[in-house]
Amino acid sequence: MAIHADHELHRRRFGRNLGLGLVLGAFVILVFGLTIVKVSRQDEHGNPPGMEASQ
């Protein structure tokens, strides 16, 4: 069996690693976006929206 640098096995692994990398990247962006949304919607006391009445 000849050993090639781009064996089918390597292509599958590369595809899997690329997919995982993209998913992790998207997850980081998602958490960052959520943080921005949550922080920007707090009032000056750090309460989430809708909490003013109970304070």
Next chain:
Amino acid sequence: MGASDHRGEAMSDLSAYEHTQEAGFGDYVQLLKPRVMSLVVFTAMVGLIVAPVGVHPFVAFTSILFIALGGGASGALNMWYDADIDRVMRRTRGRPIPAGRIGEGEALAFGLALSLISVLMLGLAANWFAGAFLAFTIFFYAVVYTMWLKRSTPQNIVIGGAAGAFPPMIGWAVATGGISVESVLMFLVIFMWTPPHFWALALFMKDDYSNAGVPMLTVTHGRPATRKHIFVYTLLLAPCAVALALSSIGGPVTLAAAIVLNALFILGAVRILRRNEDTAEADGYRAEKSFFKLSLAYLFLHFGALLIEASLAPIGLGGW
């Protein structure tokens, strides 16, 4: 050991690899049952949008994503537990675990990790009630349905349907933080819709369930009894759909859709009830197949009508 021995060892390792079907990224996606996921995404999105409380679009997007991921995680756990059944049935033999591309332990770890991530992230993004509801749904599908009832009762489809009916309630909980009559009605429509949908499929797919040891209604009670069951559930479904149309999230569009769709659905069920296996075989299960297709449109159009009501509301139209 000489250098040639090492080379020989490496070669034999590689030939072993040659026969191993290494999993690609798509195999992990397949483990999440993407087709089931699309229904989860759609119904959860409707539940979230029609709720009377507004949600920030980014929070809404993230929440739907993690509800879908939770649904996918329960699919992976289902595939892990059902690998023995999947190996026996022709339709499922090519799935990643029975085909040997993903190990059983790996699928279990994948399902558990995604369950944990999806529940935690939904809790953090929306609220902990929605997160707990998602956890309960995963538990219900993976443990109550897959591990317990699927192999012990012919009513398995009915009970499994509950897991598929929870997503609009979770979407509603993301917005409101709770449960209400409207969200329960959305649940009931999917819950009552699931048995006729799957039993119609079981009538014409003829999967080898009996070899796999799954007590499907078509096998345990026979096909004529399955036809009766489809008819009864279709009758029970109609009032649930009309009640949803008359609720605060319904309106004239939903009511019109409910009347037309349920009339067609009952008509289709009557047609199935009146047939026997000989007539069905003769025309290639035409009535059963068209009922199944109608069932897909039924759910999509019902929830689509709710979306139309919600989108017409800002301009003073839609709703009661």
